[in-house]
Every structure is written in C-alpha cells, then in structure tokens.
Amino acid sequence: MVNFTRAFKNYNFLKRNRYAVHIATISELLQYPDFSDELILRVLDYLEAHNLWEHFLLKGDYRIRAPILQPGKIIAIGLNYRAHAAESGRAAPEEPIYFGKVGSIVIGPDDFIRIPPDVGRVDHELELGVIAGKKASKISEEDWEQYVAGYTVFNDVTARALQRQDKAAQNPWFRSKNMDTFAPMGPCLVTRREIPDPQNLKMELRVNGIVKQQESTSNMIFPIPRLLAYITRYLTLLPGDVIATGTPEGVGELHEGNVVEAEIERIGVLRNTVALAK
Numbered sequence: 001m002v003n004f005t006r007a008f009k010n011y012n013f014l015k016r017n018r019y020a021v022h023i024a025t026i027s028e029l030l031q032y033p034d035f036s037d038e039l040i041l042r043v044l045d046y047l048e049a050h051n052l053w054e055h056f057l058l059k060g061d062y063r064i065r066a067p068i069l070q071p072g073k074i075i076a077i078g079l080n081y082r083a084h085a086a087e088s089g090r091a092a093p094e095e096p097i098y099f100g101k102v103g104s105i106v107i108g109p110d111d112f113i114r115i116p117p118d119v120g121r122v123d124h125e126l127e128l129g130v131i132a133g134k135k136a137s138k139i140s141e142e143d144w145e146q147y148v149a150g151y152t153v154f155n156d157v158t159a160r161a162l163q164r165q166d167k168a169a170q171n172p173w174f175r176s177k178n179m180d181t182f183a184p185m186g187p188c189l190v191t192r193r194e195i196p197d198p199q200n201l202k203m204e205l206r207v208n209g210i211v212k213q214q215e216s217t218s219n220m221i222f223p224i225p226r227l228l229a230y231i232t233r234y235l236t237l238l239p240g241d242v243i244a245t246g247t248p249e250g251v252g253e254l255h256e257g258n259v260v261e262a263e264i265e266r267i268g269v270l271r272n273t274v275a276l277a278k
Contacts, residue, residue, distance in 0.1 A: 080246025
C-alpha cells in the first residue's frame, strides 16, 4: 500500500511543479486540474523508475476509508435489473429511474452499518458504483467513458419497512434511503483503465458467508453509457459524484451482528458489520 499523498508531492517537487496543490484524499485528486488515470500511472512509474517503492510504502497501523468520503451527490438507480423489478412487484422501467442519497451517510470498509431501533426491516442492496472524474453535462452515450474516474462497490442500505409505508401513503421515501451509515462504499476506487469493460463484472453479496445476491453487470437494463447520458441531460455531474447503478435480485433483511460482504469482480470485497444505533 503506497502513501500516494507523499509520492505525489515528491513527484511534483522533482518535476519542479511549483503550482501543485497538496492532495490528501481521492476527492482532492479528482479536483486536480490535470487529473487523469494517466497522472496516477505517471506517479507510480516515477516510483518504479527511481526505486522508491519502499520509501513510500505505508507502514504500521492504518485504516482504509471510503474512496470518496463525502460525495457532493449520490445518484442511485432504481429497478435496473429485471429480476429485482419482478421481486419488487414492478414492471421493468422504460427509462432510468433515479433518486438521491446524501454524501454525509457514506461509510467505508469495516465500519458499522447502524440501524435505528424504530425503523423496522432494513435491507442490503449490492450495486456497482461509478465515480465521476470530471464535470459532465448533456454527454452522449458514445463519449461517456472520458467522464468516469473509476468504479467501486456500493451498498444501498434501505429501511424497507419505512419505504413501503411512505409509498403506500404516496409520500416521498427519501428517509428510507438516507440514514446515517446507509451508504457503505469501498474498498477502493479502481480506475477505468483497469476495468475496460464494466458491463461484464460478477457481483455477489454474502451475509454471514451465505450468498444472498449473485449477478453480472451485463444484465443491467440500462447500461452505464445510457445512465450517464440520461442523468446528465438534466443534472450536471461533478468530480467525485457517485452513481449507484442499481441492485440485482436477492435483497434481504439485515440483523444486528450480521457480517455483510459485498463483492464485485476486479474491485474487491466491501465488508461491514451490522449494529443497532444508540
């Protein structure tokens, strides 16, 4: 594990880039004017060329946090897998359905999903997260990829009982999607270069080792290019914004003490334990 903050600072010093800013988080890196996945590779190639890997390795105890700590916005897609639409008692949509989650509820690997005691059933929802790499407005399906920084695992934790209650009353169901800790994300951001085909990734979610959700991103109703073109028709995406691309069949109830492992091929495992909120 490399301390990229120090490596980036050293790289800019030797390149005599006096205008380089301090980068402490991935969010700040995405805001960097010259950001690209090529920039990351240039820094890593620099470490390799100068035999500096050992000098910049993280040592001692450290904690892996969510790749984007407080996204400006999280756009979540509903009913983007036919089997999940069916288990929800809904027909497959004819155009993307999206809603919002707030950035302050994001947690990272090994953080606790904390369920309030009065909300009833709460479900897991495994999703592929797409992280915007630059400002995107009214983009086409053909050039979508240049606006993507990379991918992560996202768990759209949902207070299902409250959601059903609010839907039945024809009220907005914002609260069921937006409670503290209801947006686990991680364990990392994998750049678009490392995942050339995000529409062919195996997904699996396990609770206490038992498989609950298993799918491939190839079965999305609306693939990523369509989602980005549709969303940016109405809403501008900014660097660090997250698009949660929808959950497959198999959403299920979480209980105190459950260990949830959300895994997507080529990205890794996002592990969280469920606890009751105090």
